[in-house]
Amino acid sequence: xxxxxxxxxxxxxxxxxxxxxxxxxxxxxxxxxxxxxxxxxxxxxxxxxxxxxxxxxxxxxxxxxxxxxxxxxxxxxxxxxxxxxxxxxxxxxxxxxxxxxxxxxxxxxxxxxxxxxxxxxxxxxxxxxxxxxxxxxxxxxxxxxxxxxxxxxxxxxxxxxxxxxxxxxxxxxxxxxxxxxxxxxxxxxxxxxxxxxxxxxxxxxxxxxxxxxxxxxxxxxxxxxxxxxxxxxxxxxxxxxxxxxxxxxxxxxxxxxxxxxxxxxxxxxxxxxxxxxxxxxxxxxxxxxxxxxxxxxxxxxxxxxxxxxxxxxxxxxxxxxxxxxxxxxxxxxxxxxxxxxxxxxxxxxxxxxxxxxxxxxxxxxxxxxxxxxxxxxxxxxxxxxxxxxxxxxxxxxxxxxxxxxxxxxxxxxxxxxxxxxxxxxxxxxxxxxxxxxxxxxxxxxxxxxxxxxxxxxxxxxxxxxxxxxxxxxxxxxxxxxxxxxxxxxxxxxxxxxxxxxxxxxxxxxxxxxxxxxxxxxxxxxxxxxxxxxxxxxxxxxxxxxxxxxxxxxxxxxxxxxxxxxxxxxxxxxxxxxxxxxxxxxxxxxxxxxxxxxxxxxxxxxxxxxxxxxxxxxxxxxxxxxxxxxxxxxxxxxxxxxxxxxxxxxxxxxxxxxxxxxxxxxxxxxx
Numbered sequence: 001x002x003x004x005x006x007x008x009x010x011x012x013x014x015x016x017x018x019x020x021x022x023x024x025x026x027x028x029x030x031x032x033x034x035x036x037x038x039x040x041x042x043x044x045x046x047x048x049x050x051x052x053x054x055x056x057x058x059x060x061x062x063x064x065x066x067x068x069x070x071x072x073x074x075x076x077x078x079x080x081x082x083x084x085x086x087x088x089x090x091x092x093x094x095x096x097x098x099x100x101x102x103x104x105x106x107x108x109x110x111x112x113x114x115x116x117x118x119x120x121x122x123x124x125x126x127x128x129x130x131x132x133x134x135x136x137x138x139x140x141x142x143x144x145x146x147x148x149x150x151x152x153x154x155x156x157x158x159x160x161x162x163x164x165x166x167x168x169x170x171x172x173x174x175x176x177x178x179x180x181x182x183x184x185x186x187x188x189x190x191x192x193x194x195x196x197x198x199x200x201x202x203x204x205x206x207x208x209x210x211x212x213x214x215x216x217x218x219x220x221x222x223x224x225x226x227x228x229x230x231x232x233x234x235x236x237x238x239x240x241x242x243x244x245x246x247x248x249x250x251x252x253x254x255x256x257x258x259x260x261x262x263x264x265x266x267x268x269x270x271x272x273x274x275x276x277x278x279x280x281x282x283x284x285x286x287x288x289x290x291x292x293x294x295x296x297x298x299x300x301x302x303x304x305x306x307x308x309x310x311x312x313x314x315x316x317x318x319x320x321x322x323x324x325x326x327x328x329x330x331x332x333x334x335x336x337x338x339x340x341x342x343x344x345x346x347x348x349x350x351x352x353x354x355x356x357x358x359x360x361x362x363x364x365x366x367x368x369x370x371x372x373x374x375x376x377x378x379x380x381x382x383x384x385x386x387x388x389x390x391x392x393x394x395x396x397x398x399x400x401x402x403x404x405x406x407x408x409x410x411x412x413x414x415x416x417x418x419x420x421x422x423x424x425x426x427x428x429x430x431x432x433x434x435x436x437x438x439x440x441x442x443x444x445x446x447x448x449x450x451x452x453x454x455x456x457x458x459x460x461x462x463x464x465x466x467x468x469x470x471x472x473x474x475x476x477x478x479x480x481x482x483x484x485x486x487x488x489x490x491x492x493x494x495x496x497x498x499x500x501x502x503x504x505x506x507x508x509x510x511x512x513x514x515x516x517x518x519x520x521x522x523x524x525x526x527x528x529x530x531x532x533x534x535x536x537x538x539x540x541x542x543x544x545x546x547x548x549x550x551x552x553x554x555x556x557x558x559x560x561x562x563x564x565x566x567x568x569x570x571x572x573x574x575x576x577x578x579x580x581x582x583x584x585x586x587x588x589x590x591x592x593x594x595x596x597x598x599x600x601x602x603x604x605x606x607x608x609x610x611x612x613x614x615x616x617x618x619x620x621x622x623x624x625x626x627x628x629x630x631x632x633x634x635x636x637x638x639x640x641x642x643x644x645x646x647x648x649x650x651x652x653x654x655x656x657x658x659x660x661x662x663x664x665x666x667x668x669x670x
Contacts, residue, residue, distance in 0.1 A: 004059070004159040008049035013039045017143055020152065028065075029143065030152040033666070037073060037143025044079040045135040052134040053159030058104040065152040066095035067184075069123060069569040069620060070144060071670045072102075072153060076109060076132045077139035088129030091145065092122055093618055093670035094153070095174070096569065097183070098274075101167045106134060112366055114409050115617060117298075120270040121165040124618030125670040128409065147668045148564065148575065169273060174613065177277035178267065179301025181612045186566040188628040193308055200309035200630060204317055210327040213645050219349050219395070220332025221250030222648040232504045233349070235422040235528055235553050239625040241597035243551035243653070244506075244529075246349070247394040253594055253603030253651050254397065255644045256335030256351070257625065258341055258558060259608065262303055262318045263289070265630070266611030267618075269297035279304075288314075293616040302608055302627050313468045318630075319345055322607075329597060329625070329637055330644025335603035336400060336511075336557060349395050351508060351603075357402035358383045358494050363416040364428060368407040372427040373491040377497075386496035391502045399504025400531060400557065401494055410582040411516055418464045428486060433461050433463045435482055450474040484522040491523025499526075511557040515546055524550045529600060535557035535573040537585065537661055538592045539599075547598030554598045558605040560623040561585040561662070564664055566633070567609060568622035574665040583639030585662035590643050595657040604640075621669060 009027055016036030020028040029038060030594050040048035049350050064070040072094050075086035088111055094100055100121030107444040108116055116125040142158075144151045176182045178190055190196050215223050227236055229249030236245050244252040272278060278299055279286040289304040290297070306314035323346045326334075334343040334350040343350040358379035360369040369376050391394050407413060419429055437458045440447040444457055452472045455461070469476040495507055509531040512520060524530055530552050537560075541552050560573025561582045586604070593599045609624035624633050627638070649655040 004161045005050050005055065006272075007040060007158040009158070011040060011042065011048045012164075013041070015039055015143070016139070024218060025158075026131045026154065026156040027158075028152060028154040030150055031144040032305045033147060033150050035073070035144055035146045037075060037141040039139055039141040041139050044138050047137055047140050050160050052106065052160065055162055056106055057161045057164060058102075058106060058159075059165055060102055060158040061099055061156045062092075062094055062102055063099040063154040064096045064377035065154060066101075066149075067096050068148065068564055068568075068668050069096065069670070070094045070151055070153060071147070071668060073141070073143050073145050074104070074137075075141040076129075076137055077142075078136040078140040078350060080136075081138070085131065086139075088127065088132045088143070089162050090116075091124075091128070091670045092572075093124045093620075094122060095613065098172065098174070099154075099170060102164060103161070103164050103167075105164075109134065110412065114406050116364070118614070118616075118618050119268065121169050122618065123614040123620055126670055130410065133517070140231060146666045148665050167270070169271065171273060173276050174274045175266075175276060178305060179612060181568070182276065182495070184567075184569075188566065188631060196305055196629050197309045200306070200321075203630075204321050207320055207324045210324045212327065212330075212332070215648070216332070217246055217248050217250045219246040219248060219250070219252065221246030221252040222651075223250050223568050224648070224652075225251050227251065233506055234393055235600070237504065239652070242600050244397065244553070244600045251648070251651070252332070252600075253450075253647050254333040254335075254349070254351075254555065255590065255647055256601060256603035257329075257331045257332030257338075257607050258335040259337045259606035260322065260334050261324065261337070261339035261607070262306060262315060262322075264302050264606075264608040264610055264624075265291060265293070265298035265300040265615060266613060267293070267296050271613065274345045276614055296616055298616060301611070302630065305629055310452075315341075321630075323348070325632070326607075328648075328663045329641045331600065332644075333397065333603065336403070337606075343395070347395060349397050351397050352387075352399040353403065354383065354386060354401055354498075356383060362426070364422065364426060365413070365415060366407040366410075366472050367578050368406060368415055368418075368486075368490070370428050371486050371493065372425045372431050374427075375384050375488075376505070377493055380494040380497040383494055384501045387498055387502040387505070391504055396505050396664050398508040398528065399498065399502075400508045400511050401491075401498070403511045403557075404533060405510065408512060408514065408520060409517065413485055413517070414469055414479055415486055416479045420461065420468045423464045425462075425463075429462060432482060433458055436461065436478065439478060450478075454476070460661075465670075484519045487519055487522040488498050489523075492526050495523070496527035508555060508557075520547070521546065521549055524552060529553045529555050531557045533605075535559055536589075537574065537664060539602075540592050540596055543593065543596045543598050547596075552598070553600040555601040555603070556593060556599070556602055559589055559602065560605045560621075561589075564622065564624040564668075566622065567627050568612060568620055570621045570622040570669050571665065571666055571667055572621040573664045573669050575669075577633040577663040577665055579633050581662040582633065583629065583637075584660060585634045585664070586636060586640050587643045588661050590647070590659045591650050591657040594647055595653070603665075618670065623636065 017031040075089040244250040310317040506528040509527040565578040615619040
């Protein structure tokens with residue numbers, strides 16, 4: 001057995017891209033701004049001279065020839081799929097100008113894990129789609145996704161290998177001593193450590209007792225109206241719209257800022273040579289800037305910069321400065337993933353992300369647990385216990401059960417079908433067999449005819465059965481109802497446990513990333529507020545669609561806008577032209593949401609930019625209200641401040657919402 005099998009670069013076609021140079025082992029392509037790719041074809045399981053089942057890794061070297069982070073795309077089609085849409089796609093983030101070794105474990109093609117671990121030189125890797133069987137691969141494509149312009153990439157030594165290779169990196173300094181990119185200049189860039197210290201000390205000296213508008217309550221509610229006061233936040237439908245109501249009984253629209261904490265760490269292990277300066281982990285002065293995440297070494301330049309400016313009192317000084325800033329900017333909510341020490345000190349309403357959502361030892365698909373198992377109920381009861389210390393806090397608006405369940409990222413997922421595909425023993429499978437047995441009155445012959453199968457009894461359904469919804473139209477119909485039942489239990493069991501322990505605070509839902517199926521609203525009756533993370537220019541259509549289905553208040557858990565003109569290499573999940581347009585985008589988004597009768601809050605992600613070479617998972621987006629040196633992006637701050645402080649005039653239709661959308665550009669985010 002040879003160590004590797006090279007792809008035949010002669011057996012390919014191009015789609016919206018051109019080949020700029022090619023040799024036996026190297027190829028440079030330029031793809032259209034809309035995205036494009038090279039496509040390798042062949043017999044199932046044998047594409048471009050490669051037997052996929054005879055290796056363990058897809059390996060190649062890639063060099064991003066642009067000035068921004070590139071989303072390198074890998075697409076896979078299975079035999080039988082003749083459409084342009086692949087069965088599974090993988091996005092791999094490439095830092096510009098850095099030749100990077102990519103080694104994709106072929107086990108990732110099972111689609112079970114949407115986010116893959118980082119390896120040296122690359123940033124985030126995302127898997128989207130359905131399971132691919134190696135023996136059925138009929139097409140493989142490699143290219144780029146839609147971006148701010150056309151993009152060129154050099155690919156070399158493309159092969160299938162048996163073992164994971166080493167990951168060499170060139171000797172190149174990319175990040176300066178403050179955590180900024182050395183390879184990029186922009187207006188407002190902090191020049192050096194002396195400049196940083198002078199600026200932060202001057203900012204702290206200017207801190208004043210900032211207050212909300214005169215017609216806001218101490219909780220940030222609107223004193224122009226009075227409702228029933230219960231001492232805690234609640235919901236109410238009044239004046240033809242949904243509201244939150246603050247503990248004093250005033251209507252409340254939650255304008256929040258996610259991740260209000262002093263640090264945003266950068267993963268540095270295996271890529272230390274790319275940084276101009278990293279202190280020894282044992283050096284006491286910067287000890288608080290070091291941490292670990294899943295055994296990764298993480299260094300936080302944002303904290304190190306505070307230590308430079310304020311020494312041992314860095315946390316206290318940051319807290320005072322940040323409280324003054326966010327009140328001045330008109331935020332009345334410390335939103336998800338924020339520092340508990342901060343919101344306890346600041347006495348600003350806040351939301352709580354609960355940790356360790358209940359699961360079971362064996363899961364049905366990705367992170368979807370065996371919801372009929374007694375283990376799920378037991379773990380839900382334990383999960384709820386973390387609310388004990390918060391039960392009597394009037395500043396707590398409510399809690400999110402979890403964030404963006406991984407199983408919801410799969411399009412057209414039928415969780416009952418996935419249950420039938422496994423040979424594991426599940427209480428949920430017992431319920432599925434019971435359900436089908438009752439549907440067919442225990443008549444296996446009738447079931448066989450309807451499903452186009454040949455089983456001797458219903459218990460044989462406990463053995464793996466692939467792609468059941470494709471067996472017949474009746475099979476597909478029979479499996480439509482059970483997923484909603486399972487999702488309802490997934491939601492209801494932990495929700496009831498939490499409400500039983502803490503009836504004072506609002507259940508703010510799951511923070512779904514998408515509502516790809518009506519089944520995803522199952523169990524919404526258990527939520528006080530339905531939460532969605534929505535990265536559109538205007539969330540109104542999504543709010544309408546979901547709100548009309550559930551008639552409940554809706555909160556936006558995440559949104560943001562980024563640009564490539566300053567600071568970083570990625571323009572976030574929603575890109576705009578520049579910093580001025582970020583401010584315009586903020587006003588347009590928030591005012592259109594606030595004018596909607598279902599919406600009760602918008603939470604911006606996040607306070608801080610991400611690390612230049614990526615945080616623990618590789619995200620390196622320009623998205624913050626402040627950069628890594630704690631300097632605000634003033635254009636965004638000015639528009640957000642004006643928007644937030646006038647939010648109740650928008651909610652009550654005393655002022656018209658913005659009709660000026662930003663100049664948006666494609667996102668280059670992974």
